[in-house]
Amino acid sequence: MEVPRLPLALLRAWLPYAERDEVIAELRTEFVAREVREGPQAARAWLWRQVLGSVPPLVRRTFSRGWTGFEPRASRLRPGGPPMESFIMDLRYAARRLRSRPGYALLAILTLAIGVGGTAAAFGLVRGLLMTPLPYPAEERLSLFWSPGDWSEREFLHLSSDWSGFNAVAAFRTKELPLRRGPQASPELVTAIVTSAGLFDVLGVRPTLGRAFEANEDRPGAAPAVVISDGLYGDLGGQPSLVGGTVELDGRTHTVVGVMPRGFWFPDPTVRAWVVEPFNEEDGSGNYALMGRRAPGVDGPRLELTLKGLGTRLRERFNYPAAWDKGRAPAVTPLREHLLGPLQAPLLATLAAMGVLLLIACANVAALMLGQVDSRATELAVRMALGADSRRMTQQLLAEALLLGLASAALGALIAAQGFRVLTGALPLGPLAPKGALDWGMFSAALVLALVAALAVALLPARSLRKSDPQRALAKSRTGGIGARGGRTEGALVIGQVALAVLLTAGAALLVRSVANLRAIDPGLNDTARVAVLDVVMEGNVERDARPRIISDLEAALATLPGVRGVGTTQKLPLRGAGEDWGIGIVGKPDLPATTTYVRLVSPGYFDAVGIRLVDGRLLHADDRVDSERAVVINRALAKKYFPGENPLGQQINTGLGGLERIVGVVEDVAEAGLTDGAVPARYMLHAQVAGMTMTRQTLVLRAWPGQDPAALLDAARKQLAAAAPSVAVHRATTLEAVLTQAIGPARQVMSVLTLLTALAVVLGAVGVYGVTSHFVRRRQRDLGICIALGLRPSRVVAQVVRRGGVLVLIGSALGTVAALVLARLLSSFLYGVSAVDPLSLAGATLALLAVGVLAALLPALRASRLDPAVVFREG
Amino acid sequence: MSPSPSTSPDAPLGTFEEQVMLAVVRTHRAADGSGAYGMSVRRELEEVAGREVAIGAVYATLDRLEAKGLVSSERGETGAGGTRRVFAVTPRGARALADSREMRERLWRGVDLLPLLAGGR
Numbered sequence: 001m002e003v004p005r006l007p008l009a010l011l012r013a014w015l016p017y018a019e020r021d022e023v024i025a026e027l028r029t030e031f032v033a034r035e036v037r038e039g040p041q042a043a044r045a046w047l048w049r050q051v052l053g054s055v056p057p058l059v060r061r062t063f064s065r066g067w068t069g070f071e072p073r074a075s076r077l078r079p080g081g082p083p084m085e086s087f088i089m090d091l092r093y094a095a096r097r098l099r100s101r102p103g104y105a106l107l108a109i110l111t112l113a114i115g116v117g118g119t120a121a122a123f124g125l126v127r128g129l130l131m132t133p134l135p136y137p138a139e140e141r142l143s144l145f146w147s148p149g150d151w152s153e154r155e156f157l158h159l160s161s162d163w164s165g166f167n168a169v170a171a172f173r174t175k176e177l178p179l180r181r182g183p184q185a186s187p188e189l190v191t192a193i194v195t196s197a198g199l200f201d202v203l204g205v206r207p208t209l210g211r212a213f214e215a216n217e218d219r220p221g222a223a224p225a226v227v228i229s230d231g232l233y234g235d236l237g238g239q240p241s242l243v244g245g246t247v248e249l250d251g252r253t254h255t256v257v258g259v260m261p262r263g264f265w266f267p268d269p270t271v272r273a274w275v276v277e278p279f280n281e282e283d284g285s286g287n288y289a290l291m292g293r294r295a296p297g298v299d300g301p302r303l304e305l306t307l308k309g310l311g312t313r314l315r316e317r318f319n320y321p322a323a324w325d326k327g328r329a330p331a332v333t334p335l336r337e338h339l340l341g342p343l344q345a346p347l348l349a350t351l352a353a354m355g356v357l358l359l360i361a362c363a364n365v366a367a368l369m370l371g372q373v374d375s376r377a378t379e380l381a382v383r384m385a386l387g388a389d390s391r392r393m394t395q396q397l398l399a400e401a402l403l404l405g406l407a408s409a410a411l412g413a414l415i416a417a418q419g420f421r422v423l424t425g426a427l428p429l430g431p432l433a434p435k436g437a438l439d440w441g442m443f444s445a446a447l448v449l450a451l452v453a454a455l456a457v458a459l460l461p462a463r464s465l466r467k468s469d470p471q472r473a474l475a476k477s478r479t480g481g482i483g484a485r486g487g488r489t490e491g492a493l494v495i496g497q498v499a500l501a502v503l504l505t506a507g508a509a510l511l512v513r514s515v516a517n518l519r520a521i522d523p524g525l526n527d528t529a530r531v532a533v534l535d536v537v538m539e540g541n542v543e544r545d546a547r548p549r550i551i552s553d554l555e556a557a558l559a560t561l562p563g564v565r566g567v568g569t570t571q572k573l574p575l576r577g578a579g580e581d582w583g584i585g586i587v588g589k590p591d592l593p594a595t596t597t598y599v600r601l602v603s604p605g606y607f608d609a610v611g612i613r614l615v616d617g618r619l620l621h622a623d624d625r626v627d628s629e630r631a632v633v634i635n636r637a638l639a640k641k642y643f644p645g646e647n648p649l650g651q652q653i654n655t656g657l658g659g660l661e662r663i664v665g666v667v668e669d670v671a672e673a674g675l676t677d678g679a680v681p682a683r684y685m686l687h688a689q690v691a692g693m694t695m696t697r698q699t700l701v702l703r704a705w706p707g708q709d710p711a712a713l714l715d716a717a718r719k720q721l722a723a724a725a726p727s728v729a730v731h732r733a734t735t736l737e738a739v740l741t742q743a744i745g746p747a748r749q750v751m752s753v754l755t756l757l758t759a760l761a762v763v764l765g766a767v768g769v770y771g772v773t774s775h776f777v778r779r780r781q782r783d784l785g786i787c788i789a790l791g792l793r794p795s796r797v798v799a800q801v802v803r804r805g806g807v808l809v810l811i812g813s814a815l816g817t818v819a820a821l822v823l824a825r826l827l828s829s830f831l832y833g834v835s836a837v838d839p840l841s842l843a844g845a846t847l848a849l850l851a852v853g854v855l856a857a858l859l860p861a862l863r864a865s866r867l868d869p870a871v872v873f874r875e876g
Numbered sequence: 877m878s879p880s881p882s883t884s885p886d887a888p889l890g891t892f893e894e895q896v897m898l899a900v901v902r903t904h905r906a907a908d909g910s911g912a913y914g915m916s917v918r919r920e921l922e923e924v925a926g927r928e929v930a931i932g933a934v935y936a937t938l939d940r941l942e943a944k945g946l947v948s949s950e951r952g953e954t955g956a957g958g959t960r961r962v963f964a965v966t967p968r969g970a971r972a973l974a975d976s977r978e979m980r981e982r983l984w985r986g987v988d989l990l991p992l993l994a995g996g997r
Contacts (some may be wrong), residue, residue, distance in 0.1 A: 011932070019914070022960055023931060026915035046928075054932020061936040064943075072942050074949040074961045 003028050004044060007051040014058040014082050016065075018075035063088055086392065090399035098403060104372065105404070107767070108365045112408035112457075114760060115354075115361030116450045117415025122354040124420050124442030126347050129432060134336055135264050137204045138293075143332035145290035149173070153283040155326070156196065156290065158317050165306030169292040170199040174267075176697065177275065178539045178729045180248040181236070186722060187729040189537060190232065190249070192273040193266070199274060200227070202293045203266060207258030209233075210243040213276045220278040224249070227258040229265075232272040249275065250696075251541030251727070267339060268431035291335065307331065321593075339432070345829045346427050346750050352826060353504060353757045358453060360500045360761050364768045365404070366457035367493040369397070371775045373461040394462040398455060405454030409447045416446045426753050428746035460489055490772045491808055494765075498812025498853065499819060501758075501765040502845050506820035507827055508758040509841035510834055511751035517833035518744045523575060524670035526611030531736035532702040532710035533573060534717055539727050540696055547694040548687040550725055554700060555603060557724035561716050563708040568606030568701045569687070571694070572598075575743040578673040584683070585654035586642055597638055598672045598682035599655070601690060607633075607667065609701040610736070617649045617665030620686050630689045632661040636669045638681035653683075657690055675743045676832055701736075710735050747830040762852055765812075769856035773805045777864040785869040794865035801864050805857025806850070813846040820845070889946075889976050895921060896937045897973055900947065900963050911952055911962040914938070938963055946972055 008027065012020055027050065035043035062081060065071070066088025071079045080086065098105040136142060145151070156171040163169050172195040178187030193199070200212035207227055217225050226249060228236070236242055246253045254275065265271065298306060307330035314320070315327035373380070380393060417438060424433050525531075538550060555567045572580050581596040604621045607614070615636060624631040632653060639648045652660045669679040687694050702717060704710045714733040721730055741748070777784070784797055824836040834841070889897070899920040903912040918934045941947040946969030952962040965973070 014932070015935075019935065019961060022958065023914060023935070025958065027931065030915070049928065050930055050932075053928075053930030054935075057930070057933040057936035061939050064940070068943065070939075070943045072939060072949050072961070074951050077951075 003031050004047060007047050011051045011054060011058075014055055014062065016075060016081035016085075018072075018078040058082075059084075067092060087395060087399060090396045091403065094396065094400035094403050097400065101372075104368060105407075108368050108404050109407045109411060111361045111364050111368075111764060111767070112404060112450060112453055113411035113415055114764075115358030116408055116412030116446050116453060118354040118419050118757070118760075119351070119358045119449055120412060120416035120442050120446035121419035121423055122347070122351040123445045124416065124438065125423055125427070125429075126351050127441055128439075129343055129429065130340060130347060134339070135205065136266075136335075139336060140334065141294040141296075142202065142335035143292055143294060144335055144338045145169075145292065146329065146331045146333075147326055148289040148333075148338070149287065150326075151288040151290050152285055153279045153288070154281055155314065155318065156288060157279055157281055159310060159313065162313075163292070164309070165295055165298045165303065166292040167295050168198045168201040169290060170202045171196045171279070171288040171290050172199055172267075173287045173289065174271070175275075176537050176731055177250045177273065178537055178727075179273075183248075186726055187537075187539060189729045189731050190273050191270045192226075192249070192275050193271050194275050194277045196279060197276050199266075199291075202291055204293065205261065205264055208261045209240060210256070210258035212258055217276045218279050220280055222276070222278055224252050224254040225257045225276050226254040227260060227274045228256055229260050229272040230262040233259045249273070251539030270431045292332070303332070343429060343432065345826070346429075346746060349507075349750060349826050349830075350423060350427060350753055352823075353507065353754055356500045356504055357757050357761055357764075358449065360497045360764045360768075362453050362457050363493045363497045363500075364764050364771075365454075366460045367490050367497075367768055367771055369400075369457055369461045370490050370493070371771060373397070374775065374779065390462075394458075397458045397462050401454040401458035402451070405451040408454065409450035412446045412450050413443045416442055423753065426749055428749045460493070490775065494768045494772045494808045495812040495815065497765045497768040498809050498849055499816035501761040502813050502816025502849050503819045503823065504754065504758045504761045505845035505848055506816070506842050507824065508751065508754045509844050510824060510827055510831060510836065510838055511747055511754055513834045513838065513841060514747045514830060514832045515744060515751050518675060518747060521671070521675050523675060523740060523743075524612070524668050525574065525736070526613060528611065528736045528740055530704045530706070530708070530710055531610060532704065532713050532717065532733070533736055533739060534700045534702070534714070534721070534733045535731040536698055536700060536721065536728050537731050538696040538698075538725075542696065542727060544694055545691045547696070548691050550728065551603060551687055551694075551698060553724055554721060554728065555605065557720045558700060558702055558717055561702075561713060561720060563704050563713055564702050565705045566605050566609040566703040567603075568609030568703075569603040570606050570610070570699050570701065571601050571687075571697065572672075573699045573701070573739065574610070574670045574672050575675060575739050576673075583656055584642075585656070587652040587654065587660060589642070592642070598680060600672070600682065600684045601687050601693060601695075602684050603687060606701065607684075609703045611703070612670055613668040615666045615668055617663070619665055619667070620684065624686050624689055626688060626691070628689075630657075630659060630661040630685065631664045633665040633667055633684040634663055635667050635679070635682045637679035638683055639666050640679075641681050655685075657693070661685065671743070675740075675745075697731075747832060750827070750830050762849065765849065766852045766856040769805050769809065769853045770859060772808070773801060773857045774860040774863075776804060777801060777860045781864075781867060784864055785867050785871075788867055789869035797865040797867075798858070798861045801861035802854060802857045805861075806854055809850050809853030812853075813849050816849070817842050817846060888979070889972055892933070893937055893941060894973065894976055895925065896934060897941065897947065897965055897969060899924070900938075901965055901973075904964055911960070912964065913952070913960040913962050917963065941969070945969075 008024055011027075012024060015023055027047065031043050031047050034046055038046075062085045065081065066085040069089060069092075133139065134142075151171060153171070160169070172193050175192055175194045176189045177192045179190045180187050195213075195218075197213040197215050197218040200206060206212055208230075210227075212227065213225060216222060226247065228247075233242065236247070242256055243259060244256065246255055248254075260274075266274075294303065311327035311330040313327075315325070318326070320326055320328075384390070384393065420438055420442065536554070538547060542550065551569050555569060558564060558567045578598075580599050582599040584595060584597050586592055602620065604619070604624075606612075607619050617633075620631055620633055632655075634648060642648070643651065648663050648666060651663050653663065654660055667684070670682070671677065672680060672682045700717075700721075702710065702713055704713060714735075718730050718733060721728060788794070788797065820842060821837055824838075828836045896917065899917045900912045902924070903916050903920045914931060914935055917938070918929050918931050921929045921934070938947055938949070942949055942963075946966060947963050948966050949961050949963045951959045954960050
């Protein structure tokens with residue numbers, strides 16, 4: 001007859017020590033009696049009922065005894081009980097200790113909360129943007145073809161006869177389309193995708209209402225059709241009758257054939273409509289990206305064979321010049337990589353920086369806790385002498401850490417929420433930024449991080465306790481002296497903090513220098529601070545020949561505004577990326593290899609308005625009319641490349657528009673695409689002389705009089721445009737300064753985040769140095785008092801203490817420099833004009849930390865130099 | 877003339893608390909003289925109340941009562957050389973029990989269940 005062990009073990013775990021044997025023995029006795037009387041089955045059931053009925057009240061009692069410390073008189077020779085009881089006791093004690101040291105508690109909580117909040121915020125972003133699946137089934141089979149944005153309708157149609165290896169392929173491009181909600185309403189802009197009919201087959205997502213496009217809807221002559229997003233559907237009233245109804249898009253009536261599911265987006269969340277486009281064999285203009293869904297099993301060698309076949313067919317049909325032969329190196333990029341790849345570097349750099357800051361915070365709090373443990377050395381030694389083991393003392397530290405962790409988790413969650421918003425606005429996330437969202441995953445991360453960080457910081461003091469010698473501590477407590485713990489662990493923590501702070505500072509310094517280098521680049525424009533910019537879109541049904549006249553009307557309307565000195569128009573503004581490359585031939589130079597230059601179709605007032613300087617000849621002006629010879633202005637780079645050592649004025653070029661153009665002037669190089677491109681050949685022609693090429697999208701440029709703020713002109717300009725041309729929608733209104741700032745780009749955005757983190761890291765590092773030095777001084781107080789009494793000069797005391805702090809900082813700086821050399825490559829995609837291994841940045845970081853460290857050590861050092869020996873002796 | 881109600885600074889006893897204390901009193905006066913220890917209190921409760929009681933619930937309640945000062949405990953010897961925690965009701969505890977009984981009697985006074993019993997289904 002065996003008494004079951006499991007229920008007794010469970011019960012034993014929750015009984016106080018003094019009663020365990022007694023209760024277990026009684027249960028055994030009664031179990032045996034019941035087994036005899038009622039059978040083993042009934043006895044076993046009884047035992048389980050006893051145990052399971054006993055555990056809840058015993059757990060409640062454990063909590064109560066832990067909280068109140070109550071121990072029955074009968075049990076006082078053998079106190080204690082379940083581990084939870086002593087842990088709750090320690091929690092309460094820890095809460096009392098923290099309350100009695102508000103400075104220490106607040107500093108520790110705030111420090112951890114900053115590290116935890118920042119890391120959780122960055123984690124929330126990374127999770128939302130990089131770890132969330134795209135909203136397309138089997139997304140890994142979606143790929144973008146090579147040369148994205150450079151395909152023509154003709155090429156797409158040629159390849160469409162055979163898409164072997166792909167289930168479906170679609171061509172698409174982004175376009176801002178004017179939308180009218182009613183016949184009399186003014187147009188508002190909708191970001192749309194203009195596409196071939198098979199786009200949703202490629203993506204594998206169907207509309208929730210209505211249907212997707214049908215195969216023949218991208219043929220010439222098909223009725224215009226549009227699929228709208230769930231968001232736009234709601235904006236248009238959200239009535240099911242809208243499906244099958246019509247909307248006015250781009251000046252044409254489109255039938256709404258479908259509504260996409262909530263949460264669907266392509267290629268980014270700002271797109272709210274997908275419009276099917278008639279594809280024309282004769283259209284050779286190249287603006288489309290191609291995207292395909294690979295057939296199952298087509299990868300590796302089979303995919304390469306498929307792509308090679310496509311390349312061959314392209315070459316058979318089109319005579320590509322060698323410079324841009326599409327058939328030469330066909331390749332595909334996974335869609336996920338195309339959409340999210342550019343976000344990876346800034347997000348991971350931010351997450352890494354936040355992690356570094358969290359490590360610094362942990363080191364700081366660990367040093368603080370070590371200081372607390374040291375100041376309690378006598379108390380702890382007495383406890384251990386009275387029988388407490390190191391496990392129990394460790395539990396006390398863990399209880400304190402748990403409270404700090406929970407408090408910093410709560411504060412960290414608030415910081416994470418705010419930090420998340422800061423990061424979303426500060427980092428170069430582009431249109432996918434809304435995909436990162438505040439959610440419980442981020443707050444859970446904050447809680448986990450806080451607890452892990454707090455428990456991690458408690459381990460060091462706990463280890464210190466395990467090694468302590470109670471007898472020696474008791475013997476030394478009255479006499480002080482340097483026999484006490486040497487503070488090596490705290491020193492190591494400060495070294496770690498300084499190293500990490502140097503790492504962040506070096507990264508920030510690299511970015512600061514990069515941004516300075518970017519700012520130093522001359523974009524070639526005069527006085528950008530006085531220019532306002534308005535992007536407008538005409539409806540597509542405006543005749544091409546009528547567009548220049550509308551542009552003139554818009555310019556005339558804007559010119560009447562007070563404060564406006566000049567107005568101009570271009571179809572592409574400098575500093576906003578590549579685009580509008582057109583072929584060029586030069587009369588008299590038949591051997592010139594086929595090539596392109598940037599082309600800008602502008603109004604006569606454009607050069608003055610935007611600030612492009614004339615170098616030679618003349619600018620374009622109103623006398624250059626449709627019926628006169630077409631005039632072209634070129635920039636220095638074009639002149640240098642195609643007319644080296646000769647005068648380009650009066651020469652003729654061939655743009656392929658029918659007829660020739662004559663060069664009438666040369667202007668300064670302007671950063672027509674990006675800030676860092678260097679001088680790139682470009683040429684300028686008047687809208688009026690090439691009306692057939694005038695786009696619906698234009699940028700109006702206003703130059704303000706000196707003293708006038710261009711941003712203040714924007715509202716009046718909007719109203720003026722609405723009055724002058726109701727069919728024109730204003731897409732965006734900004735200033736040229738803002739465009740320039742945008743062009744400096746991701747480096748500046750990451751810099752602002754990293755600079756903030758660096759400031760925090762330096763502050764925490766300073767706190768660490770200050771704390772350790774203060775603690776060092778306090779422990780050496782008696783020694784220093786004796787030395788001062790014997791005649792040591794206060795300045796020597798200061799030097800001695802500061803030297804110790806300085807040594808820690810120097811060692812930390814050296815380690816941080818090594819780490820920075822290794823890790824700076826993470827930032828290399830944001831650097832311009834500065835190497836990732838830049839001695840100036842590293843030296844600057846080291847000197848900054850050294851200065852801060854010495855200053856932080858100086859405060860306790862000065863206090864030490866003013867010690868009063870009599871007070872020290874009396875306290876000792 | 878009705879007796880004046882006595883004032884007590886303690887909160888009223890819970891039902892189970894009252895039952896446990898009464899079991900302690902009954903067990904304390906048991907003929908075998910073994911005293912009111914945990915398991916004997918539990919057995920008394922089961923016999924009188926007619927339902928099964930968990931030993932842990934008894935010990936937890938006795939702890940709570942001792943913390944309130946209504947019950948006291950001390951170590952007593954068992955025959956086999958071990959020790960037991962033996963409980964006794966303190967004077968304050970006795971007063972609490974008396975108050976509880978008086979309250980119950982006052983509640984019952986004047987209550988006639990016959991019409992209610994007759995009207996029930």
